[in-house]
Amino acid sequence: MKSKETRALIVDIIADIAPEIDLTDTTGDEHLQETFGLDSMDFLSILEEIAAKTGVDIPESDYEEVVTLQGMTQYVAKRAP
Amino acid sequence: MTETRIRKSAPTDTLPVMPDYQSYYERFRWDDAWEMLDGLPDGGLNIAHECVVRHARGPRAGQTALRWIGAGDDRRELTYSELSELSDRFGAALRNLGVTKGSSLFSLCGRVPPLYIAALGTLKIGAVFCPLFAAFGPEPIRQRLQGGSGKVLLTTARIYREKVAGLRDDLPHLEHVVIVDALGEDLPEGTLAFEDLLKGNGKEFVIEPTGREDRALLHFTSGTTGKPKGVMHVHGAVVAHHITGKIALDFHDDDIFWCTADPGWVTGTSYGILSPLSNGLTMIVDEAEFNAHRWYQILQDEEVTVWYTAPTAVRMLMKAGPDVPRQYDLSRLRFIASVGEPLNPEAVLWADEVLGLPIHDNWWQSETGGIMISNYASMDIKPGSMGRPLPGVEAAVVERTDDGVTVIDEPRREGELALRAGWPSMFRGYLDMEERYRSCFVDGWYLTGDMAQVDDEGYFFFVGRADDLIKSAGHLIGPFEVESTLLEHEAVAQAAVIGKPHPTAGEVVKAFVELHSGFTADKSLLRDLKGFARQRLGPTVAPREIEIIDEIPRTRSGKIMRRLLKARELGEPEGDTSTLEGGPS
Numbered sequence: 001m002k003s004k005e006t007r008a009l010i011v012d013i014i015a016d017i018a019p020e021i022d023l024t025d026t027t028g029d030e031h032l033q034e035t036f037g038l039d040s041m042d043f044l045s046i047l048e049e050i051a052a053k054t055g056v057d058i059p060e061s062d063y064e065e066v067v068t069l070q071g072m073t074q075y076v077a078k079r080a081p
Numbered sequence: 082m083t084e085t086r087i088r089k090s091a092p093t094d095t096l097p098v099m100p101d102y103q104s105y106y107e108r109f110r111w112d113d114a115w116e117m118l119d120g121l122p123d124g125g126l127n128i129a130h131e132c133v134v135r136h137a138r139g140p141r142a143g144q145t146a147l148r149w150i151g152a153g154d155d156r157r158e159l160t161y162s163e164l165s166e167l168s169d170r171f172g173a174a175l176r177n178l179g180v181t182k183g184s185s186l187f188s189l190c191g192r193v194p195p196l197y198i199a200a201l202g203t204l205k206i207g208a209v210f211c212p213l214f215a216a217f218g219p220e221p222i223r224q225r226l227q228g229g230s231g232k233v234l235l236t237t238a239r240i241y242r243e244k245v246a247g248l249r250d251d252l253p254h255l256e257h258v259v260i261v262d263a264l265g266e267d268l269p270e271g272t273l274a275f276e277d278l279l280k281g282n283g284k285e286f287v288i289e290p291t292g293r294e295d296r297a298l299l300h301f302t303s304g305t306t307g308k309p310k311g312v313m314h315v316h317g318a319v320v321a322h323h324i325t326g327k328i329a330l331d332f333h334d335d336d337i338f339w340c341t342a343d344p345g346w347v348t349g350t351s352y353g354i355l356s357p358l359s360n361g362l363t364m365i366v367d368e369a370e371f372n373a374h375r376w377y378q379i380l381q382d383e384e385v386t387v388w389y390t391a392p393t394a395v396r397m398l399m400k401a402g403p404d405v406p407r408q409y410d411l412s413r414l415r416f417i418a419s420v421g422e423p424l425n426p427e428a429v430l431w432a433d434e435v436l437g438l439p440i441h442d443n444w445w446q447s448e449t450g451g452i453m454i455s456n457y458a459s460m461d462i463k464p465g466s467m468g469r470p471l472p473g474v475e476a477a478v479v480e481r482t483d484d485g486v487t488v489i490d491e492p493r494r495e496g497e498l499a500l501r502a503g504w505p506s507m508f509r510g511y512l513d514m515e516e517r518y519r520s521c522f523v524d525g526w527y528l529t530g531d532m533a534q535v536d537d538e539g540y541f542f543f544v545g546r547a548d549d550l551i552k553s554a555g556h557l558i559g560p561f562e563v564e565s566t567l568l569e570h571e572a573v574a575q576a577a578v579i580g581k582p583h584p585t586a587g588e589v590v591k592a593f594v595e596l597h598s599g600f601t602a603d604k605s606l607l608r609d610l611k612g613f614a615r616q617r618l619g620p621t622v623a624p625r626e627i628e629i630i631d632e633i634p635r636t637r638s639g640k641i642m643r644r645l646l647k648a649r650e651l652g653e654p655e656g657d658t659s660t661l662e663g664g665p666s
Contacts, residue, residue: 018620019612039620041554067087 001054001080007073013049014069017042028070046072054080083593085430087439095415096447098327102469104502105328109472111505118359125290128167128319129204129298131549132358137165145363148337149194150379152369157194161361164201165493166174173203177281178257178273180233182207182289185299185641186229187214189222189240192343192368195261195275199235200354204316208232209309211299214345214637214660221309221659223251225301226309230254230511238263241272241274274475280437293317293505299512300347302447309425311512312347312447319359321451321506325471326356329443329455330387331416339379340389346638347447348383348420351506352389355409356451362387377409384413388521391421393575393639395428395440400574400597403435411436416458418443426464442467444498444543446529448521450506454541465565465623466540467533475501477526478535482630485524494555495544498533499526532559548645551580553588557624560643565626566617567592570610572600575633577641581650592624594647595633602629636660 011023014032021036032038038046047066051057056079058066066072099105117136120126127134130646133146140161142373148522149157159167180186186203188196188210196212203210211229213222216236220415226234231254236245238260246269249255258272268274291297298314326332330352338357357364365383369375371394371426380388400405417432417440424442427454433439443455444467454476456468470476476495489496502525511518521527534546545548551558560578577597580588594610607627614623634642637660647654 017610017625018615020607020616037620041589042620042624044585045625074370 001077003077006054006077006080007069009053010046010048010050010069010072010076013046014055017049023069026069027071029053029068031067032069033067034073050076056080085426085465087433088427089459089461093211095331095333098331098333099457099472100459102457102460102472106470106472108269109321110475114320114473116467117323121288121290123291124291126315126316126319127204127207127288127291128322128355129201129361130288131319131323132204132355133161133165133168133201134205136161136358136361141361143422144361146358147194147197148383149192150367150369150383151193152191159194159197161358162441164358166197166283167198167279168201168205168363169278169286170281171198171275171283172205172288173283173286174278174281175202175206175208175233178233180206180208180257182291183209183296184232185209185229186233187211187213187226187229188344189215189236189245190261191215191237192259192349192366194366195234196280197354197366198614200276200350203233204615205286205288207291207295209296209299210350211301212344212350214343216527216637217242217659219242219248219343223248223660224308225311226252226255228301228309229299233257233259235259235261237261237349238269238272240266241269241525246271254560255465260506275520291316294509296509298350300350300447301606302347302378310334310514310517310657312452312508313510313512314506315396315509316593317505317585318351318450319355321504322351322356322360322516324473325452325455326352326360329355329441329457329471330418331458332357332360332362332387334361336362336386336415337364337365337387337413338368338387339383339385341367341371341376342389342391342565342638343392347450348389348638351451368517371397373398373405376408377411378404380414381409386413387416387418388414389418389420391639392419392424392428393421395419395424395432396568396575399428406435414438418455419443420445420452422641423465423467425561425568427569429462429464439464444531444541446531448508448527448529449500449504450508453500453504463536463540464538466542468541469539470541474504476541477501478533478541479526479528480527481523486526486528491647492537493542495532495559497532497547498529498541500529500533501525502527503587546643549579551578551588551590552581553580553590554586554621555620558590563566563590563592563614563618563622563624564641566595566614567610570613570657572596572606572610575641577633577643577646579647579650581626583649589625590623591626591628591650592631593628593633595631596629634661 146161147159167283301309340353441456479499564576581591583589
């Protein structure tokens with residue numbers, strides 16, 4: 001999956017789960033939970049939606065890699081068909 | 082919770098009955114309230130005597146007790162003297178039919194004058210009055226008439242033919258059916274005409290010498306699960322009906338009072354019949370259902386001074402917009418109160434701004450017989466709070482422990498709302514559920530099943546029914562707080578919140594919302610609503626899921642049926658829906 005496409009998909013998923021967050025002017029390096037106030041349930045919901053829409057399951061051991069929008073995008077883009 | 086405060090500065094023309102809450106609470110003795118009643122000559126007590134007989138014999142004899150506004154153009158006024166005489170005649174006719182003390186009369190009709198005459202006549206002979214909603218279908222009717230061994234049923238010809246005639250074989254206790262709206266050959270077979278029963282002479286009628294502890298009223302209340310409970314009340318409850326009208330609703334002698342509730346709901350009996358009559362007021366009864374213009378018209382034309390209504394109605398008035406009340410002169414209105422569900426803070430502030438008066442929320446249940454916690458004319462309002470305990474009532478927030486209950490002293494900590502048992506209008510039992518009744522009382526407290534908090538100034542805040550509380554990821558979330566926040570959004574007309582089972586969190590908050598007209602249910606609105614709630618409540622308490630539906634299911638008394646929404650969400654059986662507004666009939 002192309003990185004740009006993946007990012008758009010994730011931004012859309014986050015907008016469903018936490019619409020109050022504005023990701024348009026972000027670098028993508030911000031820690032999603034710490035910077036934007038997402039709680040762990042939000043985070044899990046985002047990962048569930050990603051799995052449902054792309055088929056990419058992110059195991060707990062890889063959570064460190066997906067704490068930012070950028071990290072999440074790269075992780076998914078690399079693995080999604 | 083909003084910490085806005087509506088200050089009660091110097092009163093206007095009318096000084097509140099209770100000018101200062103704290104000192105009144107400390108001074109209050111129930112004995113002083115009993116002194117306000119008349120009592121029967123032999124020392125007994127009868128609700129109907131207090132409500133009409135004593136006024137019919139005094140200076141209020143010629144004053145209008147009941148001003149009835151029909152759904153069409155009909156109107157009827159009954160003075161205290163007329164209402165007392167007609168209920169004497171009805172009582173005498175019941176006696177002639179063999180109806181005696183302890184028998185029960187059920188009503189199943191709309192808000193028409195015969196209902197009020199029959200209620201008082203029933204109480205006068207010491208029989209038990211049990212009001213039902215006219216919209217009930219055959220099954221809830223059968224269930225309640227059987228449970229309460231109804232001996233007499235007061236209803237209309239249409240309701241009888243459609244819903245009751247087919248049940249008669251199942252109702253061996255039902256001996257007489259009295260039809261309020263038909264005579265002669267229009268009368269269904271096997272029934273009596275109300276008008277015929279009133280033809281007799283009531284002059285020799287003597288009221289039954291009932292006492293404080295004799296049973297008087299039976300109210301069915303829908304349980305969260307299982308079959309409805311029959312809540313039993315005694316004649317002595319009238320002392321609470323009387324004094325709560327004065328203190329909580331600020332009744333003054335010349336008030337014109339409108340309680341919008343149907344007598345099929347406990348409010349419509351305690352405050353739609355008994356309390357205003359006991360206090361000698363003129364009460365308005367409107368036969369028709371809710372309509373914003375009609376309601377404002379009634380408030381204006383009938384010069385209503387005290388108005389007691391429900392949150393659902395208030396929210397529907399809000400939905401109709403602020404321009405509607407501006408077309409009417411509501412200057413006679415002095416006091417507004419609300420009960421049934423907690424009133425969201427926005428509604429209190431809306432009324433203060435648009436109607437020029439705040440709404441005084443109060444709290445009670447079928448089991449308590451009368452208002453127990455209330456906002457008062459003389460006391461500052463904290464919107465969202467149900468107020469403070471009625472003088473004569475001790476309330477606390479408690480925690481159940483293994484060997485009893487512990488009172489929670491810490492402000493704002495959640496627990497179960499409890500009342501010190503023994504106030505006069507306390508229920509005396511659930512019909513045929515003695516064990517269930519006993520289990521409501523622990524360590525001398527009546528446990529209400531409602532979760533609440535009390536702040537450092539003694540104001541109580543409703544959190545939710547114990548059964549409705551949502552346990553999400555270790556947090557306890559009350560649906561009311563979430564609903565109140567959603568209601569602050571311009572698109573939301575009604576909101577209901579439930580806990581939806583979730584594999585990780587135990588439960589997550591799910592909200593159902595009904596939109597104001599002019600808003601479209603689409604993805605962008607859903608996102609807007611969710612973001613709005615999350616910014617105000619935080620991600621833990623805000624709904625994780627929002628669904629827009631056409632209509633939030635409510636009971637006929639206006640309570641949101643969260644249990645039903647949850648059952649639908651889970652695809653489970655819907656259970657007892659007999660009290661559902663617009664439900665099966």
